[in-house]
Structure formats: C-alpha cells, structure tokens
Amino acid sequence: MRTRPLKVALLGCGVVGSEVARIMTTHADDLAARIGAPVELAGVAVRRPSKVREGIDPALVTTDATALVKRGDIDVVVEVIGGIEPARTLITTAFEHGASVVSANKALLAQDGAALHAAADEADKDLYYEAAVAGAIPLIRPLRESLAGDKINRVMGIVNGTTNFILDKMDSTGAGYQEALDEATALGYAEADPTADVEGFDAAAKAAILAGIAFHSRVRLDDVYREGMTEVTAADFASAKNMGCTIKLLAICERAADGGSVTARVHPAMIPLTHPLASVRGAYNAVFVESDAAGQLMFYGPGAGGSPTASAVLGDLVAVCRNRLAGATGPGESAYAALPVSPMGEVVTRYHISLDVADKPGVLAQVATVFAEHGVSIDTVRQQGKDGEASLVVVTHRASDASLNGTVEALRNLDTVRGVASIMRVEGE
Amino acid sequence: MRTRPLKVALLGCGVVGSEVARIMTTHADDLAARIGAPVELAGVAVRRPSKVREGIDPALVTTDATALVKRGDIDVVVEVIGGIEPARTLITTAFEHGASVVSANKALLAQDGAALHAAADEADKDLYYEAAVAGAIPLIRPLRESLAGDKINRVMGIVNGTTNFILDKMDSTGAGYQEALDEATALGYAEADPTADVEGFDAAAKAAILAGIAFHSRVRLDDVYREGMTEVTAADFASAKNMGCTIKLLAICERAADGGSVTARVHPAMIPLTHPLASVRGAYNAVFVESDAAGQLMFYGPGAGGSPTASAVLGDLVAVCRNRLAGATGPGESAYAALPVSPMGEVVTRYHISLDVADKPGVLAQVATVFAEHGVSIDTVRQQGKDGEASLVVVTHRASDASLNGTVEALRNLDTVRGVASIMRVEGE
Structure with a gap:
C-alpha cells in the first residue's frame, strides 16, 4: 500500500459533512485498505468557524473555501454545501487546480451538470455525485x-x-x-x-x-x-x-x-x-x-439523512481515490444519444378524473361525447348520486396530456359539469 | 472514438450466451459510444457447432475453446459455460494470454474465487461477475x-x-x-x-x-x-x-x-x-x-433468465472494455479484513418450534424447563388441544443455533413430547 495519503478537502460541515468527517476518521483503516492508500482530511471549509465540531482538528477549519480548493495539493474535493453558488465556482476551481470532485449537490447537477462534466473532462478529473439522488441508494x-x-x-x-x-x-x-x-x-x-x-x-x-x-x-x-x-x-x-x-x-x-x-x-x-x-x-x-x-x-x-448521504459520498470518495491512484478516471458524462426532451403535452398516460355534475339524465352522454371528441378513450365510468348533485368518476385509457387538457377544458364549459374535483394520473400498470 | 475494435470471445452460446451475442450485434452503436470504441465478437466456443445460431456468423463458431482464449488478440473473454471445468482452466488461460474476463459462473466463483482473483491480479487484468449473483440485479x-x-x-x-x-x-x-x-x-x-x-x-x-x-x-x-x-x-x-x-x-x-x-x-x-x-x-x-x-x-x-443475465454480463463487458482503453483495472478482490467464518452453531437468531405433545397437565412446565436448561429464552407459547393430543408452538428469543439444537434434542427425549413437527428460524425483525 502507498503510504503518502490522499488529501481530501471538505466543503461544508453540516449534517452530511460532519458525518463524512466522522467516518473518515473512525473507518480510516478500512478506507485505506479499500483504496490502497490512506486518506487524510486536509481542510474543512465552513461558514461559522467558531462552532465546535467534535472530532475535527480546529486547525483544519477555514472560512476561505476558495483558498482551500486552490491549494494544489488536494486530491479530492467533497462538496456538501448545496445550492448553486458558491458551490459551482468552487467545483470548477477545484478541477482547475488538479482535484477530482465528489458532490451531493442535486440542484447544481440538475442545472449545470453538462458544464461541470465538461470542466471535469477538460481537467481530466472525476466528478461523482451518487449522493445527489436518493441519498444512500446506489442508483x-x-x-x-x-x-x-x-x-x-x-x-x-x-x-x-x-x-x-x-x-x-x-x-x-x-x-x-x-x-x-x-x-x-x-x-x-x-x-x-x-x-x-x-x-x-x-x-x-x-x-x-x-x-x-x-x-x-x-x-x-x-x-x-x-x-x-x-x-x-x-x-x-x-x-x-x-x-x-x-x-x-x-x-x-x-x-x-x-x-x-x-x-x-x-x-x-x-x-x-x-x-x-x-x-x-x-x-x-x-x-x-x-x-x-x-x-x-x-x-x-x-433517501436522505446525514449518515445515508455520507455513505454515498464515501463510496464515491473511495472510487475517485482509486481512480487517482490508477492514474485513470471513471465514466464521465454520457450524452452521446442527445435525445431531445419532449414537452409535457406529448406524455401519454392514463387519468382518473372526478367531476361534480348535475344529477339529471343525459349528463353521462354529454361527458362521454367530450372525451370522444378529444380522442380520449374511456376505460371505466362510475356515477354516484347525492342530494340532487352527482359525481362522475372517469378512468381513461392511455392518452396524451395535451388531449386530456383539451378534454378537461371542454368539460369545464359544459353547463351540466359543476366542477372538476380532481385529475390524477394513473401510472405503473 | 478509437476505431480499432475491442475483441470479445464468447465461451458458451446457450440461453445467456446467445442473448449476449444478439445484444452485442443489435446495440453495437450504443455499446461503442458508451465504451469509446467498437466491440467485435471475435469467436464463439460451443459444444455443438452444427446447431444453427441465428445472427452469429458460422465462421466465428469453434469447438476449441482453449485455442480461442489462447489467440492472444482477445481483449475480453465472456464465460457463460457454467460449472467448474473447463471454465476454470479457460479463465486462467485467458488471463495468461492477456484477456480480461467477464463471468456469470456462481459455482466457480463460490468455490475458487480467491484463486481466480489471484490469477487476474497476477496478469493485471479484470475479473467481473455481476451476473453470477441475482441475475440482472446490480448487486x-x-x-x-x-x-x-x-x-x-x-x-x-x-x-x-x-x-x-x-x-x-x-x-x-x-x-x-x-x-x-x-x-x-x-x-x-x-x-x-x-x-x-x-x-x-x-x-x-x-x-x-x-x-x-x-x-x-x-x-x-x-x-x-x-x-x-x-x-x-x-x-x-x-x-x-x-x-x-x-x-x-x-x-x-x-x-x-x-x-x-x-x-x-x-x-x-x-x-x-x-x-x-x-x-x-x-x-x-x-x-x-x-x-x-x-x-x-x-x-x-x-434473478435469472437469458436477457436479464445478459444485461448484467454486458454491463460488466462495458466496464472491462473501458478499463482496457484506460489502461487500468477496476476494483479486484478485497479480502483484507480476512474475517474467519464461524460455524452455524454460533449463529444467533429466533426460532419457531411446533411440538406434538401429550394433552396432560405439566407438559408445558416440562418443556419450558428444557428450554431454560439450555439457556434458550421463550418469547411466546401457544397450546392447542385436539382429541387427546395437543400441540405446543414455542417462539424463542434470540439464541444460538447450538443452544437450540441442544434444546430440541432434549425435547425429543421427553416422554410427553410425541414429536417435533417443525423448527423454523424467524428473521428480519
């Protein structure tokens, strides 16, 4: 095993960050064995340096996250600050200064994933973010x-x-x-x-x-x-x-x-x-x-919580450290298929619609006609009368969201429809 | 993307192997994009060469699996023969001749995993086997x-x-x-x-x-x-x-x-x-x-089936091919903890025991005494009488398998116990 440790900078020391630091300390031997080299917490960037953080050497704590990621001797930056800025700039700065990055930042990845992956590729470094989706669940x-x-x-x-x-x-x-x-x-x-x-x-x-x-x-x-x-x-x-x-x-x-x-x-x-x-x-x-x-x-x-999220972060940390020792990087962004994203109107599914209607003959026929005119096929209908009012529950076959919206708009314009009580999609069938 | 293809040798062309070959052909473009180079089926070793295999070039088919893995130009050997031999020798031979290996062979991995991992390490090649456990489930x-x-x-x-x-x-x-x-x-x-x-x-x-x-x-x-x-x-x-x-x-x-x-x-x-x-x-x-x-x-x-197992094999194939292009290997065997395996007698769990007993006073006391003597604590007992016979259902607290076995043996020797109808462990509580 290599004896020179890999250096980790932790950005953020809240619920997740403090748990990451704790596990890095208590499971240091296991992590070293699994990585093939020891890992060392080289710095912790926080907003409130005066807060007592059990188990973390106060000498490691800094408020200057930018200086930490620019140090040049950091192997992996673990970003658990969340939000768009300063996280985004800190991550790209980390890549520029030779570090790989493990992030738990779903908002940032969802908004700027492509740019961050491009920055990682440019620097030939890893960007891992298992913890960003569904906490500890390997996904x-x-x-x-x-x-x-x-x-x-x-x-x-x-x-x-x-x-x-x-x-x-x-x-x-x-x-x-x-x-x-x-x-x-x-x-x-x-x-x-x-x-x-x-x-x-x-x-x-x-x-x-x-x-x-x-x-x-x-x-x-x-x-x-x-x-x-x-x-x-x-x-x-x-x-x-x-x-x-x-x-x-x-x-x-x-x-x-x-x-x-x-x-x-x-x-x-x-x-x-x-x-x-x-x-x-x-x-x-x-x-x-x-x-x-x-x-x-x-x-x-x-899907959340300090320990489960820390588990995902540490799994990524081990992988990224192993990659660094091997002089390689893991799979980066794969966007080769470049499929366009269709608007919601094109989504096809089934619907469960509750209507409050007048309790008189012919209402069902009227309602059914509206569905038919918009090309939405009805699977089942249930009528319930109650004190002069009635409700109709319609479950449709598969139809596009646009067709369903058109149907609902037309239903609202019927005199006999007092209101659309609820519209709910039906999935997983 | 690299244009020279990675060469894959397929050992076995049954339910799983034929599905692997089919997906390699039909999804060739996707696989190439994900790997960063095309993959090419370079040979298929089978037992019955005369069998018609749809979509597989007959010129690739051979009965000489050994010659195939010794060719020297093979990047990855996919072993879906199963069983111990000849699979084991073919895999070690593949390593010796420069190939990495993807296997679905649970029996072989369970029996000789350490030796196979050692052979992979020796050759600095990958041994992946996601398909060996629970089919398609990434585990x-x-x-x-x-x-x-x-x-x-x-x-x-x-x-x-x-x-x-x-x-x-x-x-x-x-x-x-x-x-x-x-x-x-x-x-x-x-x-x-x-x-x-x-x-x-x-x-x-x-x-x-x-x-x-x-x-x-x-x-x-x-x-x-x-x-x-x-x-x-x-x-x-x-x-x-x-x-x-x-x-x-x-x-x-x-x-x-x-x-x-x-x-x-x-x-x-x-x-x-x-x-x-x-x-x-x-x-x-x-x-x-x-x-x-x-x-x-x-x-x-x-957990099984041709397509699901093939999915797992192909996931490994992509990973191993990517590793080869990067000149690296993935995580190998990790056995550093070297924990010994304790015998079954030391396993601690709960038990549900059904006894057929004589329907007379004092039986429960006798039975309870036997449990106590063997240090097995009773959680609940349910007595049911039926025509002069009776049954006792005992659910224990956590106890070792050895203590439970001692208890059951002693119960069998009681005159009032006609038989032990069933013993079942209770898990997941």
Whole structure:
C-alpha cells in the first residue's frame, strides 16, 4: 500500500459533512485498505468557524473555501454545501487546480451538470455525485455502469422522503394534507418551509439527473414538468383505494415509444397496490427501472439523512481515490444519444378524473361525447348520486396530456359539469 | 472514438450466451459510444457447432475453446459455460494470454474465487461477475463500489427464483410443496432435476460470493451452512400467517456482534409480512443490505433468465472494455479484513418450534424447563388441544443455533413430547 495519503478537502460541515468527517476518521483503516492508500482530511471549509465540531482538528477549519480548493495539493474535493453558488465556482476551481470532485449537490447537477462534466473532462478529473439522488441508494452507479450494456426505457421513482412520509400518512390514517404535513414537520421530516419538497422542486432536480444518465442525453431541471402534491386530498386517497391504488409523488423519466425523444416529469399519481413502489413506506425512497434486457429492477433505501448521504459520498470518495491512484478516471458524462426532451403535452398516460355534475339524465352522454371528441378513450365510468348533485368518476385509457387538457377544458364549459374535483394520473400498470 | 475494435470471445452460446451475442450485434452503436470504441465478437466456443445460431456468423463458431482464449488478440473473454471445468482452466488461460474476463459462473466463483482473483491480479487484468449473483440485479458493483466507504453488517436475500416461485405459490394458494414444485416445473421455473435450487446449493454459492464481497473476507461455498426448502409444509405457512409472517428461502450473511467473524447460511425462514423481502413475488429476487451509515437498502429484480443475465454480463463487458482503453483495472478482490467464518452453531437468531405433545397437565412446565436448561429464552407459547393430543408452538428469543439444537434434542427425549413437527428460524425483525 502507498503510504503518502490522499488529501481530501471538505466543503461544508453540516449534517452530511460532519458525518463524512466522522467516518473518515473512525473507518480510516478500512478506507485505506479499500483504496490502497490512506486518506487524510486536509481542510474543512465552513461558514461559522467558531462552532465546535467534535472530532475535527480546529486547525483544519477555514472560512476561505476558495483558498482551500486552490491549494494544489488536494486530491479530492467533497462538496456538501448545496445550492448553486458558491458551490459551482468552487467545483470548477477545484478541477482547475488538479482535484477530482465528489458532490451531493442535486440542484447544481440538475442545472449545470453538462458544464461541470465538461470542466471535469477538460481537467481530466472525476466528478461523482451518487449522493445527489436518493441519498444512500446506489442508483447512479448501477444506472451508468451496471446497465451500461442495456437500454433503459423508464425510470420511475419515489425520490423525496418528505412527501412520501406525508402521502403514506394520508393513506394509512385518512388524514388530510395539512394534518399530515404538520406531523411531518413536528417529527423533523419536513422543513419549516417545505416548498422545495411538497411542490416537487427537489424531486424534479433528481428526475433531471436520472433522465440524463438513463437516456445518455442532457436533461436539465427546466426540462422537467413539475406538479406538487399540496392539492392531494383525503378524497383522492378514497378514490385511489376504490381503484386498488395508492397515491405517490413520482418522478418519471421515459423514452418515447418511437425512441426519438424522452420526457421527465414529477407529479402525484395513482399506482396499483401490487406495484413494488406502492409498498414504500414512510420517508423511504425507491426507484423502479425498466430496461430492454434486465426487465424490471427496483432500488430501495433511505433517501436522505446525514449518515445515508455520507455513505454515498464515501463510496464515491473511495472510487475517485482509486481512480487517482490508477492514474485513470471513471465514466464521465454520457450524452452521446442527445435525445431531445419532449414537452409535457406529448406524455401519454392514463387519468382518473372526478367531476361534480348535475344529477339529471343525459349528463353521462354529454361527458362521454367530450372525451370522444378529444380522442380520449374511456376505460371505466362510475356515477354516484347525492342530494340532487352527482359525481362522475372517469378512468381513461392511455392518452396524451395535451388531449386530456383539451378534454378537461371542454368539460369545464359544459353547463351540466359543476366542477372538476380532481385529475390524477394513473401510472405503473 | 478509437476505431480499432475491442475483441470479445464468447465461451458458451446457450440461453445467456446467445442473448449476449444478439445484444452485442443489435446495440453495437450504443455499446461503442458508451465504451469509446467498437466491440467485435471475435469467436464463439460451443459444444455443438452444427446447431444453427441465428445472427452469429458460422465462421466465428469453434469447438476449441482453449485455442480461442489462447489467440492472444482477445481483449475480453465472456464465460457463460457454467460449472467448474473447463471454465476454470479457460479463465486462467485467458488471463495468461492477456484477456480480461467477464463471468456469470456462481459455482466457480463460490468455490475458487480467491484463486481466480489471484490469477487476474497476477496478469493485471479484470475479473467481473455481476451476473453470477441475482441475475440482472446490480448487486456486486453496489456492494463493492457504492458501499465501499460504509460498513456492511448484514446481507439477507432471496437469491433463487425457482424456490421463491414455489414458496410464493404455497403461500398464496395453500398448496403443498410437491404441488407447487409440479407447477413450477410445468411453467419452466424449475428444472427437471430441481435439486440445485430446492436444496439450496444455488443460493449457497451466491451467499458465499456476497459474504466475501460484503465483509472483505474470503468465504467459500463450503463455509456456507445450507438447508433446502423441501420440508416446508402448508402447516408451516399456516403457522407463519399466525405470526404475521411468510416463509422465504433466505441467504443470510452476517457480521458477528463483536465484529470478529462472519457467518453465511441458506435456509427457509419466517419473515414478517412488513419486511420488504416478504412482498417479493414469483420468481423475482431481492437482496436486503444493512450497513452502518446507509441503513437499510434493498435491490430487487429478475434473478435469472437469458436477457436479464445478459444485461448484467454486458454491463460488466462495458466496464472491462473501458478499463482496457484506460489502461487500468477496476476494483479486484478485497479480502483484507480476512474475517474467519464461524460455524452455524454460533449463529444467533429466533426460532419457531411446533411440538406434538401429550394433552396432560405439566407438559408445558416440562418443556419450558428444557428450554431454560439450555439457556434458550421463550418469547411466546401457544397450546392447542385436539382429541387427546395437543400441540405446543414455542417462539424463542434470540439464541444460538447450538443452544437450540441442544434444546430440541432434549425435547425429543421427553416422554410427553410425541414429536417435533417443525423448527423454523424467524428473521428480519
């Protein structure tokens, strides 16, 4: 084994960073054996240097992250600051000064992945980011390495633990959204401002990263259609149960049927209880992958948290260190397929639509005519009368999002339709 | 991109080999883009050259596998013959003549993994074998790369599709073992001679490979305790249901509580219905991994079949080809921890024991005394009387296999115990 240690600079020392530092210290011998050389924490960049950080030599702590990544003797920069800046500039500066980079930064990768990969290639260095998607679940490495000889057609996943906790709570207790959110907040599963989670921004960033890797194309955050889950109601869960389904916030990346384009989207959807994703409970994440040869695979585990994320960061750190010792780099960006991202209107799926309608003869015929005029084929209809009002629940066959939107707009203009109570996509069948 | 192709020799052209050849042809452009150079099928060694193989140039077919691996211009040998010989000699010969190797051979890896890795190291070549365990499920790469910075404590999996199909059928229909086996055979899920599957030999080979990788130690097939599932009865499933459990044939690799040794075993066991492995249906495989930092992960997918296995082989092929172009090798054997494998007697778990006993006062006291004398603590006891006979169902707290065996032997010697109807381990709690 080489005795000169590889030097690691840690940018950020919050929940994840402090756990990375802890494991680097407590498991130093194991890491050295697995890498073939010792690794040494050479510097830790933080915002508040006065904070006591157990187990970290205060002499290593600095507020000058830029100087740290410019030192020139750093082998690997571990970026766990998050956000776009200063993380982006620090990473590109690290490449320019000879370091490889391990990042957990989903927002940055989703927005500027191509530019960062280009900077890594230019410098002939590694950029690894397993921790950016689904925490500890090994996902990026399996997708870009294990399935490198296969053709992935769909990636569908629960990639946000906060929203899965809320939806699972609503499903199991019949609670409404607000009540379930309050519990998630009280238990620490949701942040004080839960917007990034419940509006699907976090999941959309992960969808962009997954779609890019799965389809060997560039998919940016802006390309991902996004709907949050704040409008999911207890009534929707009751409807889902009637269908033998539950509701999950899904990130779905698909290759179009003709293979010439891809789509990426995040929205709540009904999935059958028999689908492996339906049984993913609490704050767990899981990603379901469908490919030509492998068939259906699922990867399951904790999607967030200091330790799980640190596990993913350290797995990358070992790989990047091994690559440096071998004088090689691992697989970089693979975007050769360059498939365009189609707009949401071209996405084809099934829909569950609840309408409040007048309780009089002929309404169903009117409604069915509207569906037919827009080329949306109906699978089942259920009518329920209640005190002069009635509801119609329509489940469609597969139709494009554009056709469905046209249908709904026309339905709203019918005198006999009092309102569209809910529209929910049905996936995983 | 480099234009000179990498040359691949295929040893074996059965269900998996022919699918590997087919994908190499139909996805040639994708593979070339992902590798950075074209790959070319340079030879196919078969036993029956006269058989027509669609899509394979007959000029490539040979019966002389040895000559093929000795050619010297072969970059990667793909071994999908299976069995110990001639596969072992062909693989070591391939290394000696400059080729890297991708293998799907679980029996050989479980028996001679250390020697094969040594031969690969000696030749400075790669030995990859993702397809040897759980078919298409990316498992070996995640364990040895993604979790390389973590400490794995337990790997527990359903790694044989045939037996899972049979047990799932027994669970869902109440069928007995023979009836479920007959259906599995009729549907092609079980072979005419199902011994390797139902007696746990196949699963034991996979357990040996998984334990070695998870614990960075050498674990051979002989080190794996093995019990088949031919004696699991419909009554056992009824007992399991009473416990809120189902029964699976599990491969379990554990680090001892003191960290100083490991165990590996294959046997049927009850697991709670709430455990992610309980919902693995049909011929699917799944492996549950517990580690210090990542927590609980699960990998799920098809465990066998031509296409899924070919997907895993091709993922390895891409990785090995990329390594060759980079002039590097991937992670080899990691056995630095060199933990010894403890015998089955030291395994600690819980047990579900059904006893047929005389229906008279004092029997429970006698039985309880025997458990106490052997240091096995009882969790629950359920007595059921029926026509002068009675049954006692005892569920224990955690105890060593040796203590449990001593207990059972002593129970058999009690006059009031007519028989031990079943003993089943309880896992995953």
